[in-house]
Amino acid sequence: MLIPAISIAILSSSLVDGNVTLSKGKPAANAVVYLEGDQKSKPLAHAVVDQRDRKFIPHISVVTVGTTISFPNNDTVFHNVFAEFEAKRFDLGMYPRGTSKTVRFDRPGLVAILCNVHSEMSAYVMVVDTPYYAIADAKGKFSIAGVLPGRYILRVWHESGEIESREVSVSSVQHFDVTTHKR
Amino acid sequence: MLRLINGKLNSSLRLRISATFIGLILAIGVVVLTSFTFLTTRQVERTVQKDVEATASLIRHLIAERAADLESRTTLIAQLPTIQSAILNARDKDTVADRAEYYLPKLNADGLVIADRDAQILASVGCASRSSDQQSSKPFLEKALEGTPVKGVIEFDNRMMLITAVPIRVSEFVQGALLAYSEVGTDFARKLSDTLSTDVAFTLGGTTVASSKPIPPGLDLRAPSPKRITIAGVEYVALEGSQSASPASAPVKFVVLHRRSALIENFEQLNQTFVLIILGSILVAVILSGRLSAKVTRPLEQIAAAATKLRSGEWPEKLDEASQSEIGILNITFNEMTESLRESQQKLLAMIDLDPLTQLDNHRRFKENIAQETARGLASGNPVSLLLLDLDGFSKINEQKGHAAGDELLKSVAELMKTEAPDYALLARHSGDGFAMILPLTPLEKACDFAETLQFSIYNRLALSCCIGCAEAGPSTLTGESLCLAAEVALTRAKMIGTNQIARFDRIPGAENSDPYQLSQYLQDASIATIQALAAAVDAKDAYTRGHSQRVAEFASWLCEYLGGNKEEVELTYRTGTLHDVGKIGVPDHILNKQSNLTDEERAIVETHPVLGEVIVKKVPQLADALSGVRSHHERWDGNGYPDGLAGTAISRLARMIAIADTYDAMTSDRPYRKGLDMDTALQEIVKGAGTQFDPYLATSFAKMMWERGESERVA
Numbered sequence: 001m002l003i004p005a006i007s008i009a010i011l012s013s014s015l016v017d018g019n020v021t022l023s024k025g026k027p028a029a030n031a032v033v034y035l036e037g038d039q040k041s042k043p044l045a046h047a048v049v050d051q052r053d054r055k056f057i058p059h060i061s062v063v064t065v066g067t068t069i070s071f072p073n074n075d076t077v078f079h080n081v082f083a084e085f086e087a088k089r090f091d092l093g094m095y096p097r098g099t100s101k102t103v104r105f106d107r108p109g110l111v112a113i114l115c116n117v118h119s120e121m122s123a124y125v126m127v128v129d130t131p132y133y134a135i136a137d138a139k140g141k142f143s144i145a146g147v148l149p150g151r152y153i154l155r156v157w158h159e160s161g162e163i164e165s166r167e168v169s170v171s172s173v174q175h176f177d178v179t180t181h182k183r
Numbered sequence: 184m185l186r187l188i189n190g191k192l193n194s195s196l197r198l199r200i201s202a203t204f205i206g207l208i209l210a211i212g213v214v215v216l217t218s219f220t221f222l223t224t225r226q227v228e229r230t231v232q233k234d235v236e237a238t239a240s241l242i243r244h245l246i247a248e249r250a251a252d253l254e255s256r257t258t259l260i261a262q263l264p265t266i267q268s269a270i271l272n273a274r275d276k277d278t279v280a281d282r283a284e285y286y287l288p289k290l291n292a293d294g295l296v297i298a299d300r301d302a303q304i305l306a307s308v309g310c311a312s313r314s315s316d317q318q319s320s321k322p323f324l325e326k327a328l329e330g331t332p333v334k335g336v337i338e339f340d341n342r343m344m345l346i347t348a349v350p351i352r353v354s355e356f357v358q359g360a361l362l363a364y365s366e367v368g369t370d371f372a373r374k375l376s377d378t379l380s381t382d383v384a385f386t387l388g389g390t391t392v393a394s395s396k397p398i399p400p401g402l403d404l405r406a407p408s409p410k411r412i413t414i415a416g417v418e419y420v421a422l423e424g425s426q427s428a429s430p431a432s433a434p435v436k437f438v439v440l441h442r443r444s445a446l447i448e449n450f451e452q453l454n455q456t457f458v459l460i461i462l463g464s465i466l467v468a469v470i471l472s473g474r475l476s477a478k479v480t481r482p483l484e485q486i487a488a489a490a491t492k493l494r495s496g497e498w499p500e501k502l503d504e505a506s507q508s509e510i511g512i513l514n515i516t517f518n519e520m521t522e523s524l525r526e527s528q529q530k531l532l533a534m535i536d537l538d539p540l541t542q543l544d545n546h547r548r549f550k551e552n553i554a555q556e557t558a559r560g561l562a563s564g565n566p567v568s569l570l571l572l573d574l575d576g577f578s579k580i581n582e583q584k585g586h587a588a589g590d591e592l593l594k595s596v597a598e599l600m601k602t603e604a605p606d607y608a609l610l611a612r613h614s615g616d617g618f619a620m621i622l623p624l625t626p627l628e629k630a631c632d633f634a635e636t637l638q639f640s641i642y643n644r645l646a647l648s649c650c651i652g653c654a655e656a657g658p659s660t661l662t663g664e665s666l667c668l669a670a671e672v673a674l675t676r677a678k679m680i681g682t683n684q685i686a687r688f689d690r691i692p693g694a695e696n697s698d699p700y701q702l703s704q705y706l707q708d709a710s711i712a713t714i715q716a717l718a719a720a721v722d723a724k725d726a727y728t729r730g731h732s733q734r735v736a737e738f739a740s741w742l743c744e745y746l747g748g749n750k751e752e753v754e755l756t757y758r759t760g761t762l763h764d765v766g767k768i769g770v771p772d773h774i775l776n777k778q779s780n781l782t783d784e785e786r787a788i789v790e791t792h793p794v795l796g797e798v799i800v801k802k803v804p805q806l807a808d809a810l811s812g813v814r815s816h817h818e819r820w821d822g823n824g825y826p827d828g829l830a831g832t833a834i835s836r837l838a839r840m841i842a843i844a845d846t847y848d849a850m851t852s853d854r855p856y857r858k859g860l861d862m863d864t865a866l867q868e869i870v871k872g873a874g875t876q877f878d879p880y881l882a883t884s885f886a887k888m889m890w891e892r893g894e895s896e897r898v899a
Contacts, residue, residue: 059354082268112271112353114264122267122354160356161300183301 017143018176020136020156020164027140028158028180030060032126034133035144035152035168041131043067049113049123051075056113056123060159065108065129072100080116091116110157124159147174156180196483197476204472205465212461219457223450230446232409232422238379238439239424245375246345246426246435249365254334254347256290257363261349270299270351270359280306293344294364298324300357310344311364320362323348327360336367336427336435343367343385343392343435367435368393382419382440396440404438411443418443482510486517498525538612540590541597549611549619554663556609556623557656567656568630570620571670572600572637575648575682577616589616595645603637619670627655627687634685648683650674660688668802672769672795679791679826680784689771714806718761721768724775728764731848736760738844738889742881745888756840759812763841766796766813778855790825793817812837816845819876831878839878843869843885846876862893 016035020028043066050057051073063069071081073095081101082091092101094117105111105127115121126133132152136142149171156164162180260266266286269279279297283306287295294311298304302324311320319337326333327348334347344364351359367385375383376395384394389405391398398404398414406412406421413419420441425434482503489499499521502514538545544552553569560567574580574596581589596618600610604620613619620637622630634651641647652674660666669688677686718732740757748756767775770792774785781789797814800806815829815838822830824842834842850865860868866886873882 082264112268114268114353116264119262119264119267159354161358 013146013148014170014172014174015143015145016147016170016174018178020140021179022158022162023181028136029138029140031136031140031156031158032062033136033142033156034128034130035147035154036130037150037152039131041065041129051079054118054121056121060124060135062126062128062133062135063105065127066106068102068104070100070102073097081113082116083111083113126157197480200476200479201472205468208465208468216461223454227447227450228409235409235422235439235441238381239422241379242375242383242437243424243426250334250345253292253345253363253365257347257361258332258349260286260290261351261361266351267353271353276305283308290363292363293366296362297359299359300328302328320346324360324362328357330357338387341392343387384438384440386436386438406438486513541594541612543597544611546613549613552609552621553667556621557663557666560623560656561661565624566626568622568625568627569654569666569670570630570634571613571652571674572618573650573674573678574616575650596641599640599644603640627653631687638683638685650677651685652677654688672798675795675798676769676791679794680787688769714761717765721765724767724772732761732764734848735763735841735844738847739840742840742885742888746884755808756837759809759837760841760844762800762809763813763816765799766792769795794826811835812841816841820878821875839881843877843882
């Protein structure tokens with residue numbers, strides 16, 4: 001099942017890439033780009049938001065629905081990871097170095113992860129229910145491979161709060177230059 | 184002058200000195216007090232300004248601190264993860280509101296607003312809950328959402344607010360903003376007032392929005408420079424200040440209200456002390472000036488009193504000469520002046536009484552003495568006599584030997600008189616070379632003895648001859664003056680007879696008892712009646728000449744009238760006729776009444792009578808025009824008459840007329856030794872004498888007139 005599917009995918013899939021620009025013209029670094037369509041996603045086997053040097057690493061991550069993310073404390077100090085968002089509410093409490101806590105994200109949506117102790121620490125986890133997603137690089141460049149042709153909603157989220165969504169039709173190689181806007 | 188004498192000037196001098204002194208102190212006091220008050224006021228104003236400025240600066244500082252504090256707190260809260268998460272979870276408004284409520288008290292603020300990155304208000308609590316108020320804070324919010332924290336002052340609902348707006352960041356991105364308000368209100372004002380011990384008010388566009396003390400509405404507190412404001416009866420000094428929460432925002436305006444009384448308390452105390460000091464000084468000045476002026480004026484008062492005493496004729500006591508000051512000099516000078524005045528007066532007094540050369544009583548003193556002694560003698564019934572002595576030819580001695588020798592001679596005579604005269608005699612220098620000796624209790628006989636002794640001594644010792652006239656007070660000489668006149672008449676007679684003579688004034692026999700007319704009376708009242716009475720008295724001395732003077736007066740006045748004399752001339756002629764023989768009063772009765780022929784000596788005595796008459800008439804100034812008629816009625820036209828041997832018209836017309844009348848009456852009168860001639864014969868004799876004895880014209884006119892009169896009488 002998997003192989004033909006892959007082959008089909010190979011045969012018929014397309015590469016969607018493009019650039020995301022913020023409304024003020026800057027490249028939207030780390031912008032999350034994903035395509036919503038009929039294809040449902042499977043939970044990821046493994047996802048980690050590490051805590052080092054009083055930072056969450058990665059700062060922005062995208063997971064599929066049902067994925068469990070582990071939050072290991074690899075820092076020298078205690079952290080209290082908590083999230084307070086429509087997608088998921090949790091408070092992992094204080095835990096010391098070398099320990100790890102896990103959270104499973106069951107619903108799509110954005111989760112902001114903060115540390116109760118350190119206000120400078122923040123991470124965003126975008127939970128999506130689609131296999132087609134990407135995180136733009138520092139120049140706002142993204143690419144999503146293996147997208148089956150069809151109609152999708154292209155959604156873009158940037159941590160500044162700017163977003164963009166549009167209906168797109170994907171066939172073979174598609175290139176989109178997206179400019180986000182404020183809500 | 185009167186003021187000076189009454190001593191009023193001195194008291195006013197004292198008053199003026201005191202007044203000047205006090206006035207001076209007062210003026211100094213006023214000047215000092217005024218300048219002090221001026222300086223105090225200025226100092227107060229300065230102090231107030233400084234104080235208020237310091238307070239204002241403190242308030243500025245406190246406001247700035249408050250704003251900074253608000254900002255730092257707000258910034259801190261904006262960074263809290265709970266706020267971050269709340270902002271990210273914006274759709275959960277209740278949570279956001281809860282968070283806002285939770286942090287409001289921690290901010291120590293009056294209001295808090297949380298907005299998302301799209302400037303949507305997620306929560307607003309405290310004073311900021313009303314949306315209308317949020318309009319004014321919008322610029323701050325927008326600024327914060329751009330990432331810049333901002334603070335300032337806004338006004339809403341007539342309240343003044345410090346506002347601070349800070350961005351809420353997650354990672355590097357602004358996810359929202361936090362706005363905190365802190366009211367600059369009554370609480371703050373009171374807090375400031377407690378800290379600064381002064382009242383504070385906050386104003387917005389001139390309107391008071393908050394104050395530590397109730398401010399009446401409408402009271403304009405704007406005071407760019409210190410100004411006085413009265414609130415509820417208390418005076419304040421107000422000064423305005425302002426402070427911006429940030430350079431860009433509107434400033435906070437505040438007014439510092441200082442209680443003026445507290446500011447100037449010290450100065451007022453000083454002022455009061457000063458007034459007390461000045462009042463004290465004035466009191467001291469009053470006392471001191473009183474003493475000082477008394478010290479200055481007392482000697483002056485003493486001098487004034489002494490001068491007043493001097494003026495009233497008393498001799499003041501000696502003034503104190505101890506003082507070393509000008510007063511001492513004044514006193515010494517005054518004493519010396521008084522002393523010299525006293526000496527001069529004594530000298531003068533002495534001069535009044537004493538003849539300086541002979542040291543005998545002078546003429547004035549003699550007059551007093553003679554009047555007194557005469558009165559005393561007559562009152563007591565004791566005799567009083569008077570000798571008048573005149574040196575013969577004294578003017579020649581003066582001419583030949585000089586006045587100094589003459590004076591020495593007079594002194595010697597005086598000395599001699601002193602030794603010769605009895606103790607009770609009063610000696611006087613009566614005239615230039617005349618002396619007088621009043622002899623109380625001495626009858627005329629004895630006085631004449633004294634006169635002889637004196638004359639003899641003077642002649643023996645000093646080889647001088649003199650004439651002496653003697654008289655005694657009696658019925659015909661009742662006063663000193665008449666006694667003098669009598670003595671004078673006697674002296675004149677003596678001198679007329681020759682040198683070294685003594686003559687006495689005999690009493691008038693007819694006047695002794697009944698006849699009241701006498702020399703003294705005559706001297707007092709020179710009326711025609713008196714003169715006639717005197718003439719009658721004289722005529723009475725000679726029984727055969729009774730009525731003679733009266734007739735002569737009539738004949739002479741007829742002649743005067745006949746020759747066209749006017750009324751005055753006729754009257755004068757009559758008067759003179761009446762008087763012409765008055766000198767006979769000084770001729771002894773025995774000579775006048777002698778029935779046999781007179782000896783040469785006796786004739787000489789009789790012939791003195793015109794001069795004696797002149798002496799007497801001279802005493803009456805009103806009879807001056809009669810003098811020539813009296814003296815010269817025995818002169819002859821040919822110059823062989825007496826006493827002066829005048830001739831022709833050198834003899835006054837009056838005398839010439841009287842001579843004719845006299846001779847005519849003498850010829851027609853009976854005499855002891857012959858019978859009187861008849862009129863015609865007598866007139867023929869008169870005509871015969873015309874050109875020799877008489878003025879020919881007058882003589883012939885007289886005869887003609889008498890004949891005419893006789894003719895008319897006969898016809899009648």
